[in-house]
Amino acid sequence: MASYTKAAQQWATFARAWYLLDARMQPPGKIAAATVIRLEGRHKPIYHALSDCGDHVVIINTRHIAFSGNKWEQKVYSSHTGYPGGFKQVTATQLHLKDPTAIVKLTVYRMLPKNLQRRTMMQRLHLFPEDVIPEDIQKNLLQEIPQPRAIPKRLDEYTPEEIAAFPKVWTPPKDFRKK
Numbered sequence: 001m002a003s004y005t006k007a008a009q010q011w012a013t014f015a016r017a018w019y020l021l022d023a024r025m026q027p028p029g030k031i032a033a034a035t036v037i038r039l040e041g042r043h044k045p046i047y048h049a050l051s052d053c054g055d056h057v058v059i060i061n062t063r064h065i066a067f068s069g070n071k072w073e074q075k076v077y078s079s080h081t082g083y084p085g086g087f088k089q090v091t092a093t094q095l096h097l098k099d100p101t102a103i104v105k106l107t108v109y110r111m112l113p114k115n116l117q118r119r120t121m122m123q124r125l126h127l128f129p130e131d132v133i134p135e136d137i138q139k140n141l142l143q144e145i146p147q148p149r150a151i152p153k154r155l156d157e158y159t160p161e162e163i164a165a166f167p168k169v170w171t172p173p174k175d176f177r178k179k
Contacts, residue, residue: 030148100129
């Protein structure tokens with residue numbers, strides 16, 4: 001009986017799990033940082049840099065990622081074809097309109113270690129622009145990775161009771177006039 005439990009424990013340790021990450025209102029860098037750990041297998045006790053023990057990661061809602069500041073217009077993605085005059089530059093907005101999964105894919109790819117395992121790890125990354133996941137992938141999902149950044153509530157999402165209970169920062173005096 002002991003060998004059976006050891007075999008099950010070993011299978012559970014070495015098996016590839018499937019994780020789900022919701023990218024809605026999350027910065028691409030934070031998404032990639034959480035994803036790379038699972039793709040490499042660094043969250044497992046058996047991790048070694050030369051072993052291929054990473055898991056599958058499914059990222060949904062890549063169409064709804066968020067950049068801080070003015071990065072949609074200022075961040076530039078560059079590539080070169082290898083031919084003279086083949087230098088191409090495209091802003092984050094242009095790239096996102098062309099392919100909603102491209103920014104997250106590039107961010108994860110650039111954050112992975114630059115070795116021969118990078119392409120293998122990228123094959124275990126599954127990106128979807130919306131929250132629609134194919135049935136064969138959906139049945140494999142085991143666990144959800146928590147979102148790296150908490151999403152604040154919009155003003156119209158608060159109930160009147162919550163608004164009334166919110167502490168007043170400043171109470172205007174009785175003779176206060178609004179302009």
